[in-house]
Amino acid sequence: MIRALTPEPLVKSERADWLLVFDAALRIGLFSSLDELFLRALDAWLEQLAPELRWKIALELYLDEQISTGRAAQIAGLNYVVFMEELRQRRLPFMEAEPAIGEEYEREEELLNELFGFANA
DSSP, X not given: OOOOSSOOOOOHHHHHHHHHHHHHHHXXXXXXXXXXXXXXXXXXXXXXXXXXXXXXXXXXXXXXXXXXXXXXXXXXXXXXXXXXXXXXXXXXXXXXXXXXXXXXXXXXXXXXXHHHOOOOO
16 A cells, blocks of 8 residues: 555644644753754754655755755755756756855855954965
């Protein structure tokens, strides 16, 4: 029997159990926030998926221009160069990043200076 890709909805008691677990994890200091807990849980879930499913999810988000090329590569479990090569081989479009402007540009410059020890010009 083939199982549907969409999981059965959680019953009320299962949902309540997960909320208790999340609350306890926050109280004992494992996570700084509920957002961090969710992000880590989602990353762990993503890592256990089959590579082809990760590719499909990444490609769906990437082609809808919802995520960057770099984030798509991460979701797919590939490094940036390999992801780009996959796009090229499949004749899929490469979307160029929009250049940062204003405060975003200044913040990127500060980060580069911090990371690589560039002298401020």
